[in-house]
Amino acid sequence: MQIAKSLAIFFVGLNLIPLALMADRKVMGRMQNRYGPNRVGPFGALTPVADILKLLSKQQFRPRTAIGWVFVLAPLISIATAVGALSLVPFGDVHDIFGTKTGLYGVDVSIGPLLLFAFSSLASYGLLLGGWASGSKYSFLGAMRAAAQLISYEVSMGLALVGVIMTAQTLSLTGIVHAQEGMWYVIPQFVGFIVFLVAAFAETNRPPFDLTEADAELVGGYGTEYGGGRFATYYFAEYLNMVIASAMIVTFFFGGWHLPFGIDTPGWCEPLVVIAKILFFVFFFVWVRATLPRPRYDQLMSLGWKVLLPLATLNVMVTAIILVVTD
Amino acid sequence: MAWPPSPEEIHVVSGPDAGGAGGFYRAFAETLRGLKTTLRQAVAPVSVISYPEEKTPVYPRFRGRHRLHRFEDTGLEKCVGCSLCAAACPADCIRVVAAENTPENRVSAGERYAAVYEINLSRCIFCGYCEMACPFDAITMGHDYELADYNRADLIFTKEMLLAEPFDRTPLRGEGE
Numbered sequence: 178m179q180i181a182k183s184l185a186i187f188f189v190g191l192n193l194i195p196l197a198l199m200a201d202r203k204v205m206g207r208m209q210n211r212y213g214p215n216r217v218g219p220f221g222a223l224t225p226v227a228d229i230l231k232l233l234s235k236q237q238f239r240p241r242t243a244i245g246w247v248f249v250l251a252p253l254i255s256i257a258t259a260v261g262a263l264s265l266v267p268f269g270d271v272h273d274i275f276g277t278k279t280g281l282y283g284v285d286v287s288i289g290p291l292l293l294f295a296f297s298s299l300a301s302y303g304l305l306l307g308g309w310a311s312g313s314k315y316s317f318l319g320a321m322r323a324a325a326q327l328i329s330y331e332v333s334m335g336l337a338l339v340g341v342i343m344t345a346q347t348l349s350l351t352g353i354v355h356a357q358e359g360m361w362y363v364i365p366q367f368v369g370f371i372v373f374l375v376a377a378f379a380e381t382n383r384p385p386f387d388l389t390e391a392d393a394e395l396v397g398g399y400g401t402e403y404g405g406g407r408f409a410t411y412y413f414a415e416y417l418n419m420v421i422a423s424a425m426i427v428t429f430f431f432g433g434w435h436l437p438f439g440i441d442t443p444g445w446c447e448p449l450v451v452i453a454k455i456l457f458f459v460f461f462f463v464w465v466r467a468t469l470p471r472p473r474y475d476q477l478m479s480l481g482w483k484v485l486l487p488l489a490t491l492n493v494m495v496t497a498i499i500l501v502v503t504d
Numbered sequence: 505m506a507w508p509p510s511p512e513e514i515h516v517v518s519g520p521d522a523g524g525a526g527g528f529y530r531a532f533a534e535t536l537r538g539l540k541t542t543l544r545q546a547v548a549p550v551s552v553i554s555y556p557e558e559k560t561p562v563y564p565r566f567r568g569r570h571r572l573h574r575f576e577d578t579g580l581e582k583c584v585g586c587s588l589c590a591a592a593c594p595a596d597c598i599r600v601v602a603a604e605n606t607p608e609n610r611v612s613a614g615e616r617y618a619a620v621y622e623i624n625l626s627r628c629i630f631c632g633y634c635e636m637a638c639p640f641d642a643i644t645m646g647h648d649y650e651l652a653d654y655n656r657a658d659l660i661f662t663k664e665m666l667l668a669e670p671f672d673r674t675p676l677r678g679e680g681e
Contacts, residue, residue, distance in 0.1 A: 211552045212554075
C-alpha cells in the first residue's frame, strides 16, 4: 500500500510540474497581452513535452574548467531534495482504502516542518555546488548569491512558521491541517503568512527574487554552464519547488483539505481541494512574477534581515503572549 | 516653459518615506496595486498578430517590393525602357536593356521596350526614387514585404517576376487603424 501510495503521489506531483510550466508561460503571456505558446498541440498544451524532449535529446557537455563529478552531482541534489519534500505534502486525511487505513500523504513524520527545512537547506547545496563546480565566473556569482539568499531567507521562513506551530501545538503536518478545521491560520497568523509567502519566493528562486539566475546580469547564474538533461533537471527542480512551496502555504495557512465556511469536505475530494489550492498558489507565483521587477541584491538582503526577520520575531512573541493570556 | 522649471512648477508626489512602517505600508499597497494592474491586463484582449497566418496590414503608401505594370485595355507593358529609374536609383540596383518594338513583336506602347529589366532586391533600399523618376508610372512600389530567400541570386527579380500579380496580397491598413 505504501508503494502504491508513493507512486500515486509522484504521479500527481510530477504531473503538476508541466502544468506549472505551462501556466507560467500562458499566464505570463496573457498578462503581457499576448497568447503565450500556442503552436504545439491544442492551445500549446504539448509545449512542455516538446521542451523536455528537446532538452533530453541535446548533447551533454561540460566546460573544461568544471569539476567533473560535482558538476554532475549538483542537479541531482536539487531534484532529490525537491522530490523528497514532495513526500511530506498532506493531500488528505486517513481513509479506509480497500480495508487498509491509509493516509493520503507520503509520510506523516512528527517533525514535518523541520524535515521540510532540512530538505530546503540541502537544496541550496544543489545550486551552490552547481555554480561552484561549473568553473565559470557567472556561475560562481550566482552560487554565492544562492548561498546568501537561501540561508538568510530560511531564517525568516522558519520563524514565520513558529507562530503556526505554537498555535497548532503539533509539528505533524496533518496535525496542523486538523488544527485548522475551525479557522484557517491565514487569519490569526496573517503576518506570519506574509513573511512566509515572501520568503517562499526567495527560497524557490522565483522572480522577483531570482537573483541567483538573474539572466539580465549573470547570464544564467548557477545554471550558466548547464545544458540538456542537466539543465532540465534544474528546471524541473525549480518548478517542483514552486509546487511544494505552494503546497506548504496551503498546508500551513490555508487549511489543507478543509473547505471554508465550515463546509464538510467529502473524503474522496480532499486531494482535489488540496490540488486546487496548490494550483491557485502556483498561479499566484506566476502572477507576482509578471508584476514585480527584480530588486537589487543589497535590497534583497536588507528586506530579509531588516524587515522579514524582525516581523517574524515580533509575530512569534505576540502569538506567544496571546496564547499564554487566552490559555 | 522655462528650463529648469521653477520649484512651483514641479509637482512632486511623495508617499511615506522609505524605511520604517510607512515604507513597509507603501511597498505592500503598491504591490497590491501592481497585482491588480497585471490581473486586469490578463483579461484584456491580446494585441498579437499571429504572423504567418495573419499578416501585418500596411499603409497604402507603404514601399514594398516593386511591381511593373501593363495597360489594362491593351495588355501592353507600360515600361518603354528609358532607364530613368536606373539613373535615379541611389543603390544602383536596377538594370535595363532596351530593344526596339517591331510591328510583329509589340511589347510596349512606346517606341522601345525593356528587353531585360532586373532589380537586385538585395541591394535595393526601398527609397521609391525609381517610382518617382518613371514618366509612365510603369514601376511602382508594391505592398509585399516578405522578401527573404535562401540565396542572393534568387533576390534578383526579373521582368516576368515583377510583372506577375503577387500570390496573396498584403492586407491594407484601414482608416485610423
